[in-house]
Amino acid sequence: MKIVTIPEVQRVRDQRIAAVVPLMSPALLHHELPLTSDLHDNVLDGRRQVEDVLNARDPRLLVVVGPCSVHDPVAAGEYAGLLREQADRLADDLLIVMRVYFEKPRSTVGWKGLINDPALDGTGDVGTGLRIARKLLLEIVRRGLPTAVEFLDPITPQYIADTVAWGAIGARTVESQVHRQLASGLSMPIGMKNRPDGSISTAIDAIQAAAVPHVFPGIDFSGTPAILHTTGNPDTHLVLRGGGGRPNYSADDVSSALQLLRKASLPERLVIDCSHGNSNKDHLRQPLVADDVAGQVAEGQNGISGVMLESFLVPGRQDLGGELTYGQSVTDACMGWDTTVEVLERLATAAHSRRTVAA
Numbered sequence: 001m002k003i004v005t006i007p008e009v010q011r012v013r014d015q016r017i018a019a020v021v022p023l024m025s026p027a028l029l030h031h032e033l034p035l036t037s038d039l040h041d042n043v044l045d046g047r048r049q050v051e052d053v054l055n056a057r058d059p060r061l062l063v064v065v066g067p068c069s070v071h072d073p074v075a076a077g078e079y080a081g082l083l084r085e086q087a088d089r090l091a092d093d094l095l096i097v098m099r100v101y102f103e104k105p106r107s108t109v110g111w112k113g114l115i116n117d118p119a120l121d122g123t124g125d126v127g128t129g130l131r132i133a134r135k136l137l138l139e140i141v142r143r144g145l146p147t148a149v150e151f152l153d154p155i156t157p158q159y160i161a162d163t164v165a166w167g168a169i170g171a172r173t174v175e176s177q178v179h180r181q182l183a184s185g186l187s188m189p190i191g192m193k194n195r196p197d198g199s200i201s202t203a204i205d206a207i208q209a210a211a212v213p214h215v216f217p218g219i220d221f222s223g224t225p226a227i228l229h230t231t232g233n234p235d236t237h238l239v240l241r242g243g244g245g246r247p248n249y250s251a252d253d254v255s256s257a258l259q260l261l262r263k264a265s266l267p268e269r270l271v272i273d274c275s276h277g278n279s280n281k282d283h284l285r286q287p288l289v290a291d292d293v294a295g296q297v298a299e300g301q302n303g304i305s306g307v308m309l310e311s312f313l314v315p316g317r318q319d320l321g322g323e324l325t326y327g328q329s330v331t332d333a334c335m336g337w338d339t340t341v342e343v344l345e346r347l348a349t350a351a352h353s354r355r356t357v358a359a
């Protein structure tokens with residue numbers, strides 16, 4: 001019998017790594033797709049407006065609205081054009097920020113978003129995914145619309161975060177130290193979602209954790225491993241998204257959440273996600289949730305800084321695998337465009353009343 005000697009190192013290292021594919025550095029992608037100085041001003045302006053709303057220096061209502069996930073940049077670009085018109089029309093009452101979500105956290109398995117798998121077929125061409133994502137983000141920033149993403153992978157922010165005005169740490173990662181550290185160093189306001197089981201205290205812990213400086217290993221702009229020292233993020237806030245089989249957008253839920261924030265000596269402000277656990281993932285329920293929230297806003301609830309809506313060109317959702325309907329979500333069901341416009345109008349009326357009540 002022939003004995004093959006395996007080098008020691010190969011017996012212990014990378015036993016479950018099937019392939020290692022080179023990836024361009026963040027610096028290289030930025031060089032290829034730069035944020036030019038006019039776009040730079042748009043991003044800074046978008047972030048400042050979001051911060052002003054969160055800190056009650058601007059009485060408008062923040063609305064983070066757009067597809068559950070981007071799978072087709074052409075449809076997302078068309079959506080951005082339509083949304084920009086509404087953002088201008090309703091700008092006195094609403095600060096509209098577009099959801100441009102490229103990273104999807106899955107409960108078990110499923111498509112993990114356009115950065116992870118741009119061909120939608122499991123081939124996992126992350127380099128192409130990052131390139132498409134950055135290109136689309138730049139296009140939307142060029143239109144003058146502030147952008148929102150969920151930050152899921154701790155490496156991807158170096159590639160795209162310079163284009164983002166509002167970020168989320170999702171329900172499935174809000175308890176993770178890695179994500180709290182990441183949020184402490186991100187340059188824009190970050191919403192911390194309540195956990196999928198409905199736990200709000202976990203999100204409040206995350207707000208407190210991300211507010212202070214951290215030191216942790218990561219990569220720098222050139223892609224080199226580095227020890228990152230952060231300053232802490234003062235603009236994190238709670239996002240109520242329902243969970244544990246029940247919604248948490250009612251006036252009573254809002255007042256208990258604000259009380260928890262007060263007890264933790266945190267600013268009493270929050271965003272309500274009208275989708276996910278608050279709609280039971282039923283897009284037809286989102287307008288009902290939004291109307292309830294609009295009612296609270298109109299009555300003068302200043303603790304509600306913003307709302308989140310999942311919306312795309314065509315209502316509902318579809319599965320990947322067959323022929324795809326243009327402009328329809330391939331993850332959670334979204335409101336269609338016409339309904340979205342109606343909901344935005346009702347939210348604007350509510351925000352207008354709140355301002356009038358306060359004056």
Ligand SMILES: O=C[C@H](O)[C@H](O)COP(=O)(O)O
Nearest residue numbers: 104105106107108110331332
């Ligand atoms: O927002 C999208 C989904 O709710 C999230 O990615 C989880 O989806 P899943 O439970 O279908 O995996």
Ligand SMILES: C=C(OP(=O)(O)O)C(=O)O
Nearest residue numbers: 068170171172193241276
């Ligand atoms: C995944 C999302 O939400 P959550 O983390 O609340 O499930 C999302 O907003 O796309």
